[in-house]
Amino acid sequence: MKGPTLNFRRHPSKDNGIKSVEILAKPETPPPKFIEESNMEFNILASEKLPNYAKLDLFHRAVYPFMLLAQCFAVMPLLGIRESNPRRVRFAYKSVPMFVTVIFMTATSTLFLGMFTRLVNIGITAKNFVGLVFFGCVLTAYVVFIRLANKWPAVIRYWTKTEMVFTKPPYELPKKNLSRRVQLAALAIIGLSLGEHALYQVSAILSYKRRLNICTNITEVASFDNYIQRNYDYVFEILPYSPVLAALMLLINLACTFVWNYMDLFIMMISKGLSYRFEQITARIRKLEHEEVCESVFIQIREHYVKLCELLEFVDSAMSSLILLSCVNNLYFVCYQLLNVFNKLRWPINYVYFWYSLLYLIGRTAFVFLTAADINEESRRGLGVLRRVSSRSWCVEVERLIFQMTTQTVALSGKKFYFLTRRLLFGMAGTIVTYELVLLQFDEPNRRKGLQPLCA
Amino acid sequence: MKGPTLNFRRHPSKDNGIKSVEILAKPETPPPKFIEESNMEFNILASEKLPNYAKLDLFHRAVYPFMLLAQCFAVMPLLGIRESNPRRVRFAYKSVPMFVTVIFMTATSTLFLGMFTRLVNIGITAKNFVGLVFFGCVLTAYVVFIRLANKWPAVIRYWTKTEMVFTKPPYELPKKNLSRRVQLAALAIIGLSLGEHALYQVSAILSYKRRLNICTNITEVASFDNYIQRNYDYVFEILPYSPVLAALMLLINLACTFVWNYMDLFIMMISKGLSYRFEQITARIRKLEHEEVCESVFIQIREHYVKLCELLEFVDSAMSSLILLSCVNNLYFVCYQLLNVFNKLRWPINYVYFWYSLLYLIGRTAFVFLTAADINEESRRGLGVLRRVSSRSWCVEVERLIFQMTTQTVALSGKKFYFLTRRLLFGMAGTIVTYELVLLQFDEPNRRKGLQPLCA
Amino acid sequence: MKGPTLNFRRHPSKDNGIKSVEILAKPETPPPKFIEESNMEFNILASEKLPNYAKLDLFHRAVYPFMLLAQCFAVMPLLGIRESNPRRVRFAYKSVPMFVTVIFMTATSTLFLGMFTRLVNIGITAKNFVGLVFFGCVLTAYVVFIRLANKWPAVIRYWTKTEMVFTKPPYELPKKNLSRRVQLAALAIIGLSLGEHALYQVSAILSYKRRLNICTNITEVASFDNYIQRNYDYVFEILPYSPVLAALMLLINLACTFVWNYMDLFIMMISKGLSYRFEQITARIRKLEHEEVCESVFIQIREHYVKLCELLEFVDSAMSSLILLSCVNNLYFVCYQLLNVFNKLRWPINYVYFWYSLLYLIGRTAFVFLTAADINEESRRGLGVLRRVSSRSWCVEVERLIFQMTTQTVALSGKKFYFLTRRLLFGMAGTIVTYELVLLQFDEPNRRKGLQPLCA
């Protein structure tokens, strides 16, 4: 799943404040009118008494360290991501981060092409197809992230404006605040994926060394150059070998692995950010229990709930391509790795890497699904209390709120083809098992052949 | 997927004004009473001050050029399709277009029979079955289109009457008007399908020539006659060969390809026409935001919404057979072509044709599904605004509208067996993958055999 | 799928008036209280001015000829089925029809046992399993019909009481009355199934004769006795052969075929009976359009609608076992026959029988599903009109009716595991295709073997 690096130095994304092209991405379902209105209100806020964004429990603040990290790998080329004021986040086609991204994409394309020519030569099969899918996914992810970056300034402003109300009473801070939650998820994913990448390299190097030790008929000498040329031969079939190229290729390979993991991480962070707010609404509803509540309170709660749903819609329309890509990617790799469960491997380290990688993959897929499904779960958790509202407090607003919570599918979606809910995960698990059973049968002849001779 | 032509000249469908048999097709779900009423109202309009239909943004005006084109291939034999007044559209069993259609159908039947006798001789397999399915689908499509033509005058009148209200304020024209939209979709499909057909011929001719060049043991001389006899041998097993017959066969083959594509195109145009109106309702609802709206406005909006839903029901009951046929047809061909992905082909041009054809097929299938699913999406897009209606403007009519939008599945259907929504497409994709995996396994022995000797 | 007859003479079911055991079957979901109440009301009606049941358009009148016919084959052993007054219908364990049923069941069990011992000897495979399934289904059907007969008196009384209101104004008779509809469906099924059975015998006899003509090494003489012994060998392995036994076996075989078809026919008749009443409600609602309707009318309509839904529930709880059995049976046989599509057969008459039988089977399955799904379709057809009720006529009762029509799944069910709707049929078709593809692959080795030698 990995490939080498090209000659390339990433320019730091700091010098991003030069051009401030105002990009108001046209959302696919444009929230009618209030964008302008909100901006206006937003501006007034900004001029009159600018809120101290840095101290507030805002999504932008929670998420910006990891978006900065992503910029190191040329993902989501935005300007002003480090500013505490979300209004300063901008996107420009003619900017340094964008330039870096293009360079990374070119490098990845080279790996993709190298892989492709190699496969055409030896014949594409369902088995060796996987490398192409990996680089193809990463390339698509780069494009999707650029389009998302284009929409991001509008998204993050709208988001900040919507969540502003949740930072003040009567809403309370949950025990674990948003930044902590996002951090925990992100660090877990980053740590585990670093582990996976390291283990991959260790496994490759050890296999390489053992082979040279055992096979006396091979006259190669173990060296970094030889190792790279053997393991990334598909690149050096279309490029001349040089140590610098090799190092760059390793870098790009790392970047690809990062992007491949960051897709899921980004969806997770978004999901955490949204379900956090629904949780606050639920908490507020819970506090109303056993109280006489006047209609105006319910009017306000419903208003906030509707606004949150609209934010979700808006975010969803910007994120849908990424979600679709991530799901297809995860399903493909889970199926592919499960298929290899019964394969024989040569060295123990290969088994260690394989099982780590498989479990990590399944865990990550389940985690991203469950985190996204949490939005759906959280959005209807207030129902229980609302159903117990006594007949004295009962009013049209409660009825409307219950009706909306009951009938609306509040969840992130893959281009509205499916909604990320817990039931979907169940259905998908069933489908994956079916695929796996058929594929295992399909793959049996290969499996029976066993390992190929080591020293050929 | 193609076949030859019979001796036949298409009579132009211009002389269609002679007999004016009044056909009031009995819809399967007859909209009670108001058909007559609507006609009456319609008549009054027609006599008192006839609206200048040609200038209005009506569905009939948007769609008639392509229905005219279809008549060139004997699809939907209607009279008066060129008139700007939809009332003039008529259907008659004893008419010139109908006569032309019968001739085309006879010719197609001949191709079908030729294919059938051939297959019975060499043994029907899942693989060579495809030609039979192609001609069978086209024949069925002709019959379905005749039945649809029979209902069309009633449909287009009802449609025009319903959409009249949307051509006046308070409804506004969306940026891209209906004609533009229909044209774009239609030209794309027609252009791409022409490309597919041309590429098919080029691929067949080049393969034919190369074979003659290489195989020295074959004494045939490359000529049009020989080419036709080789490639359409199944026809000339039941008919004597003559150059005129050959030319006709090519024409009929073209007609078949047209019909095969027109099914999907027609569904697309219908879908565009319907979702356009729902879009106008959504736009009108959006404009009401942040305003104090009195109940009468909501009464009117709901009325128009209900009428549109009824129009959809009515159109759906007329179109359902076509939708069912198109879906089955598309699913079959997508499965069949996907199955051939791993097959080896002899010449590069064959690969070019195969991949163009496969991508075109998948694209067209996805396009027709998504266009139809748009009706469903568009019909509930007003919900967001309606949910934000303040408690002052809230009234029973808004409640009814929300309830209807939430609970009713507003979508075209395949005989009510399934509704064309985005979720369906997702489910179908999952099912196709299952089928494909099983079929690939099934087909493996054939695939392993590889290419048969060229010069046998 | 067929077997022979045992020595047995059916006693006519006329002498059924002797014992009148009052059986008030306890329904699984007992309609609370009103059973007694209804009976009381029913009794009053019966004593004061007995309605002329014979002249009314009642379900019992429509269905009794076919239930009488079924009694000839010992299905549903009821007494008093010929009486026009549904109150006279009784069930008794100690009665002549019940005795006849037991004899038929014993005979069928013998066939089942013969088949079973034969299969155990030659080894049960997925292919030869079918005979066992056939007789097993028929036996189960007999049991299920006895249990249904036990509940039938309660069902038909409740049904009659519920439908009484639909025989008077304001409800109108639809164009085709209930008896006509039931008759059409029943005659079609009976005619086609007779054709199937006859064709089966013709096919078997012709195959038998041809074989004797061609195979000179076989010294058998073509005779009725020899024919029976050859074709029903499994019976005469456990019973001694005698011509009387042979004739009886043919009779029992005919009875089994009848029962096998009658399951579906019965479900169809029930469905027609129920959807007919929903159609009348829809018609009544339609007539209200464009009128100012006072609430009391809607109260009445809703009341009748609810009662019809309860009747459906009650009938469903009695019928569910039969529906489950019929569905499983149909799915199994459709899968089995589809699997044989690619098999080679010896004589043309075998092909004729096979294709007739396959198409009949699929047609019957689709027909019974669609007829049952019609209840569901018909039950919500009034929604369109109700949605257009103007805001002046709008009242709580209309709201309740719309809510109920929208949210309740009004349909026959298989023990509540699934509801017979059009969408189910679509899902099932997809599943059958999956099964078929896997099974075809499974069966390929057998198929490749081809026909076995004729004269072995």
Next chain:
Amino acid sequence: MKGPTLNFRRHPSKDNGIKSVEILAKPETPPPKFIEESNMEFNILASEKLPNYAKLDLFHRAVYPFMLLAQCFAVMPLLGIRESNPRRVRFAYKSVPMFVTVIFMTATSTLFLGMFTRLVNIGITAKNFVGLVFFGCVLTAYVVFIRLANKWPAVIRYWTKTEMVFTKPPYELPKKNLSRRVQLAALAIIGLSLGEHALYQVSAILSYKRRLNICTNITEVASFDNYIQRNYDYVFEILPYSPVLAALMLLINLACTFVWNYMDLFIMMISKGLSYRFEQITARIRKLEHEEVCESVFIQIREHYVKLCELLEFVDSAMSSLILLSCVNNLYFVCYQLLNVFNKLRWPINYVYFWYSLLYLIGRTAFVFLTAADINEESRRGLGVLRRVSSRSWCVEVERLIFQMTTQTVALSGKKFYFLTRRLLFGMAGTIVTYELVLLQFDEPNRRKGLQPLCA
């Protein structure tokens, strides 16, 4: 599916009253506030006039004998389970039952390890995997039950508090009271599973004896020691053999079988307990028919209904892991056993055991699903009567109750991935058939090999 015993004596769980660690398990969806409130009310009740729990028809009283039995096998290590007052039920990590549980778990782990090392040596296949799954499931079940025991004191108190209201008028005792129902289900499962275990031992012993009788080349002497060493060889590869160990291993094996069955039994008992209360609500609603009911009654009914739903939620959040484990376990074993249906076995007793075991497994799976689905069925059974509420009695509370019953999925769930309803069972059956068909094809080569030589 079985394994041997370790040297171990179970300490009776009687001495459980020493430490009374107050554990208020934090429920995953904490019912807000009222836990304390309920406890308070509970305490007042307890101090002022303690209800005679022993005489009431409470869930705790119905279920405690079987929980005591489970403690004999170290399942759910609780203290004070025998007390009639549910408040006395406690859980402590440092307690005798917990200690016993740990010992059992250690022993089971040994069996698991033995099996695992054996399989690694001979190579893991899909076929011999089953033993590992069995012991793995049992181990997981022990852990799940410990976590459940931790939550149980809170659950049973909340449960008792909620059901208190149903023990008094206006609620009536259904004919069969809760204890009877739970007893019937439990005794059936326990009896049948004992039969299964006994039959397993008989089958193993007879096979062992026959083999020694027939195979003259084997010099072993039939003895208990030899039998154990042959049949549980995987244990004595990692442990030295001794008769005491053998006896203990048989005991642990029995315990594993018990746990394996108790999972399902426990879910069934919970389901019976919940559906019983919904049944009482339904009965109460039914009694209101044909009466003029004032709103306060509906307020009360709705309140009880909502409380019951909350209890279900609470129980579900505690039970979900167990339900998930039980479902996965059942699906796996049903698939595995179905796969063996066409396998040849050596002795008749093997067939007897196999078929008994298969039918028992399917029966138990269906039974646990149907019992759980009953909650769902029962929770909406009141709808019929509520729909008939006349327009005079109609009030907002009825509307709310109908709305809730219609839209809420009241059912136990597997971590919200799926809800245990009757429709789920139908979908699962379809999926199992698909799996089975693919697996059968997969397994064919093994099946064709037939039996291995007896005396090898």
